[in-house]
Amino acid sequence: MEKLTVNKLTKKYGQKVILDNLSFQLAPAKIYGLLGRNGAGKSTLLNLITNRVLSTSGEIKIGSHNINDDDHELGKMYLMSEVDMYTKRTTIKRMMELADEAYEHFDFKNAEQMLTDFKLDQNEIFTNLSTGQRTAAKLVVALNVNADYILLDEPVLGLDANHRELFYKELIKAFQNKPRTFVLSTHLIEEIQQLVEHVIIINDHQIIEDADVESLLKKAYAISGPAKDVDTYTDGLNVLYTETMGSIKTTYVFDGLDEQRVIPDRVKIDHYDLQHLFIYLTNGDEQHD
Amino acid sequence: MQFHFDESSPLYQQIASQLEEMIFTGGFDEGDKVPSTTQLSQQLHINPATVLKGMNQLVDKGLIEKRRGLGMFVMKGAQQKIMEQRKEDFYNDYVKTLLLEAHKLGITKQHLQDLIERGEQDGKINS
Structure with missing residues (x-):
C-alpha cells in the first residue's frame, strides 16, 4: 500500500469556493476522522478523492500515480457516499455483487454475518429500506469491499445506538483482519474519539488541524x-x-x-x-x- | 473486566494503568493470559494502535510478555514489581509531602509518631 497525497486541491463552483488549497496525506493502514461543520466541504472532498467530482486545481496521487481517470488507482479506493446511487429494485445481494464485480474478492462470508447482525435480509430491496437500514446495508458493502482506502461519508446516519456500537466493532474487526485506511466523516465526534488515530478538521473551506488525536488532546x-x-x-x-x-x-x-x-x-x-x-x-x- | 476512561491523561496510559491495576489486584494472576490487543480494541472500540501502545508500556515495565503465537501473559513477579513501585510512589507522594507539611506546621517527629498512633486507634474504632 502506498500513501495517498492531496496537493493544493481547490474546488470552486462558479465563483463559490468550496475547498481552498488543501494539502494533506493519508497513510496506509490507519483510521482517520474527517471533521467539519455542515457545509464545510467534507463530502465534496471525499468525492474529489474518488474522482466522482473533478477538481478546479490541484492533484491527488496514490504513491506517485495521479488518480485522474486512472481506473487502476481508483480501484484502490471505495467511497460509501451519503447519496444513494442504487437504482430501484436493487437488492442488497446485488449491491454486494456489484462491489465484487468492481473490486473483486468481496468478503461475502463476513458480509452475510454482518447482515444477520444488522437484522437485514439480502433479498430486500435497498430503496424500500429505512434510513438506518440503508446505512447498515451500505456499511456491509463498505467494510467487506476489497480496497486500500475506504472512505465513509456519514457512516452512522440514522443508525440507532445498538447498531452504531455494532458498526464500531465491525470497523475495528475489518481493520484488524486486513489493515487498510479508513476515513470516517461524521458529526458524532464523542463516539469516534477513541476509534480514530488521526483527525483532519476542515473549517471555512480550509484544513485547520491535521494531527494525531493524542497530540491534539495534549x-x-x-x-x-x-x-x-x-x-x-x-x-x-x-x-x-x-x-x-x-x-x-x-x-x-x-x-x-x-x-x-x-x-x-x-x-x-x-x-x-x-x-x-x-x-x-x-x-x-x-x-x- | 471493567474499564473506565476520562480526559485526565492520554488514553494509552489509562489502558496501561487499568490493566496494571487488574494484575495487581489478582484479576490477572501471574502466568495468566491477558486479553489481546484485538479483543480489547474490539470490545472497547479503541483504535488498535492506542491499545498496543498501552500494552507496550506494560511490556517495557516487565509486567507482561509476548509469547509467539500464543498471546500476552502476566510475567512471574509482576505483582511484586508493582508493589515495589507503589511503595516507592507512596514514599514520594505521601511521606515526603507529609513531612513537608508537618515541618510547616511545626509538628515534631515525636508528635508525628503520636499522630500515627492516634490514626491507627481511630482506624480500629471505625472498622
Whole structure:
C-alpha cells in the first residue's frame, strides 16, 4: 500500500469556493476522522478523492500515480457516499455483487454475518429500506469491499445506538483482519474519539488541524478558578473560549503549557475532549459568553 | 473486566494503568493470559494502535510478555514489581509531602509518631 497525497486541491463552483488549497496525506493502514461543520466541504472532498467530482486545481496521487481517470488507482479506493446511487429494485445481494464485480474478492462470508447482525435480509430491496437500514446495508458493502482506502461519508446516519456500537466493532474487526485506511466523516465526534488515530478538521473551506488525536488532546486544557488568577495564568496562551459562573472563570486553552508558569493555588487544570475542542475551534463568530 | 476512561491523561496510559491495576489486584494472576490487543480494541472500540501502545508500556515495565503465537501473559513477579513501585510512589507522594507539611506546621517527629498512633486507634474504632 502506498500513501495517498492531496496537493493544493481547490474546488470552486462558479465563483463559490468550496475547498481552498488543501494539502494533506493519508497513510496506509490507519483510521482517520474527517471533521467539519455542515457545509464545510467534507463530502465534496471525499468525492474529489474518488474522482466522482473533478477538481478546479490541484492533484491527488496514490504513491506517485495521479488518480485522474486512472481506473487502476481508483480501484484502490471505495467511497460509501451519503447519496444513494442504487437504482430501484436493487437488492442488497446485488449491491454486494456489484462491489465484487468492481473490486473483486468481496468478503461475502463476513458480509452475510454482518447482515444477520444488522437484522437485514439480502433479498430486500435497498430503496424500500429505512434510513438506518440503508446505512447498515451500505456499511456491509463498505467494510467487506476489497480496497486500500475506504472512505465513509456519514457512516452512522440514522443508525440507532445498538447498531452504531455494532458498526464500531465491525470497523475495528475489518481493520484488524486486513489493515487498510479508513476515513470516517461524521458529526458524532464523542463516539469516534477513541476509534480514530488521526483527525483532519476542515473549517471555512480550509484544513485547520491535521494531527494525531493524542497530540491534539495534549494541548486541550480547561483552566478554572477565580477570574483574576485564571487570566494571569493564561496570559499569552492560545485561548479558544471562556465561560464564567459567578466569580469562577473557565478558560479553554489550546496550547502547550510552559512548565515555568506558576500555577496559582486556587487554579485547577483539566483536559477537555475532542468534541469540545472541535466546537471551540470551529465556532467562529458564534462565540458569545 | 471493567474499564473506565476520562480526559485526565492520554488514553494509552489509562489502558496501561487499568490493566496494571487488574494484575495487581489478582484479576490477572501471574502466568495468566491477558486479553489481546484485538479483543480489547474490539470490545472497547479503541483504535488498535492506542491499545498496543498501552500494552507496550506494560511490556517495557516487565509486567507482561509476548509469547509467539500464543498471546500476552502476566510475567512471574509482576505483582511484586508493582508493589515495589507503589511503595516507592507512596514514599514520594505521601511521606515526603507529609513531612513537608508537618515541618510547616511545626509538628515534631515525636508528635508525628503520636499522630500515627492516634490514626491507627481511630482506624480500629471505625472498622
